[in-house]
Amino acid sequence: MVKRNVVKAGEFRFFDGCCGWEKDQLKEEIRAGYWTVAACSPTIIGLIVVGNYIHTQVLGKRLSPHGPSLLQSCILTNTIPLYFSLIESCSSIKNLNTLRKIHAQIVTVGISYHDFIRAKLVSSYAACAQMHEAALIFSRTNRQSTFLYNSMIRGYASLNLFRQALSVYRQMLRAGKQHDRRTLPSVLKCCAGLSALHLGRQVHMAVLVHGFTDDLATSNMLVTMYSKCGDLRIARQVFDELTERNSVTWSAMIAGYGTHGCCAEAEAVRLFEEMLDVGESPDAVTFTTVLTACSHGGLTELGRNLFEKMEEGKFGVELGLEHYTCMVDMLGRAGHDRVLVGELLFRGSYLLEERREKRNLNIEDRLSPVPDAPSCRDGHGLRDCWNR
Known part of the structure; x- marks a missing residue:
């Protein structure tokens, strides 16, 4: 057992939470008044990270009169950003095994319902080419934002599942969601992959309507789409009109x-x-x-x-x-x-x-x-x- 040094600084208590200690020692320190509302939050995060959920509940209940409300506040204000960063790190290096472990911890902690976490999980699973898991979480998300739709479209497009990506795009249009600069490049990639020139022209109109002609990624995909579909005249016209x-x-x-x-x-x-x-x-x-x-x-x-x-x-x-x-x-x-x-x-x-x-x-x-x-x-x- 690691001997704790009772220090009020939050980073030391976070370290203690990650190292772990006996339940009786935790109770004694609570009774002794070592724990304050300001100092407990980093330790709760440390306990949650290492999966010590029993001690987390003990600490939350013993901090009377702040108890359950304080525990919930710590989870919402600290744990969600923490797990968001952990998910982001797994997504950036495409570490699927670790991502699934973190997802399991999220479910155990009880924050899997949060739309912010669900959106990041969808994006990360899509980045790891796990579209089944991404689609499952996407279907259970209450508020399906443009970011979520973009993640699904980009994930399917990256796997050359162009028809599935366009199906999600149609759902996005039916739901009345707004486009952003990350929406149409993936849609144009699908049009190019399917050689769907007629559909690509409609997406080109959407680019003009939403004012994305100055977006370089969208313009590049327009040139690619027209080139792959065989319309070199329009491709060159788009190319010549680019300022960048x-x-x-x-x-x-x-x-x-x-x-x-x-x-x-x-x-x-x-x-x-x-x-x-x-x-x-x-x-x-x-x-x-x-x-x-x-x-x-x-x-x-x-x-x-x-x-x-x-x-x-x-x-x-x-x-x-x-x-x-x-x-x-x-x-x-x-x-x-x-x-x-x-x-x-x-x-x-x-x-x-x-x-x-x-x-x-x-x-x-x-x-x-x-x-x-x-x-x-x-x-x-x-x-x-x-x-x-």
């Missing part, structure tokens, strides 16, 4: 040109060069879209030059497995030597193995050697293989 752009905006428009053919791949490359001219820094996704455009458009030499510059580190972007995959596809389409394609496969596989080794993962049974691959392990770059 980031790498996501440029990548979305470049990807639209790169995947729809009809000589649009050259426009994708031209747009990439314009992106560099305005000083926007491309990221790994941008290079993937450009290399894909070069592959589909037969722009092999341009794609090779771009890949060489990435290999030399001129853009400050680390080569990833997706970039090697694009190059394999590009050279395969162009009918290049199988030896060169084999070298790319080898280097991509080697990169994957190196990254997984850093994470202490064994991948020996997942990678197979590439036959007839030239030896470029002596420090020569990929350009030397191309020049052979």
Whole structure:
């Protein structure tokens, strides 16, 4: 048993609550007058956190005449924000096991009825891809706010369950809930995933009505939606009207040109060069879209030059497995030597193995050697293989 030092400071009493002590000692200190209304609250929180609910009830009842009302006040004013922070931490790192344990404690403490806690639980379960639990809590929440609807829509959309997400959005409209800036990007993602251009145009009207045209995330999804649905003219019109752009905006428009053919791949490359001219820094996704455009458009030499510059580190972007995959596809389409394609496969596989080794993962049974691959392990770059 940890010997308590009777100090009035709340943080010490919180520490005591987490360490625990005997029930008789707690009673003696209450009778001795060590406990005051101001000092008991942190200790009650400490008892609740470690699951010592019996001592929590004892402390609350013995603090006459403040007893039950004080206990309830401590729970509402202190424990709810505490558990909100705990749930938020589990959501940020997607720790489902700990989230379920905290949920069990919330039910035991008796604050699971609180709409504030329920809203955060719905959001956290959705973030952890547990939509069954999220939907169950959502259905039992008395006040279903816009935040709750957004959490459900975003959760379904992140799992590519686009029809379920749109069903929740329809419920939101029937309930008369107001949109906010986090509502429509997920809805537009669903429209893009289903290639539902007609529905996407209706959502575009909602963007205009609610005044979200200046929201960059919404504008980016508009460009993505129109591009994936094949309406490159409207996608480019939305792109040109934007007063603010980031790498996501440029990548979305470049990807639209790169995947729809009809000589649009050259426009994708031209747009990439314009992106560099305005000083926007491309990221790994941008290079993937450009290399894909070069592959589909037969722009092999341009794609090779771009890949060489990435290999030399001129853009400050680390080569990833997706970039090697694009190059394999590009050279395969162009009918290049199988030896060169084999070298790319080898280097991509080697990169994957190196990254997984850093994470202490064994991948020996997942990678197979590439036959007839030239030896470029002596420090020569990929350009030397191309020049052979």
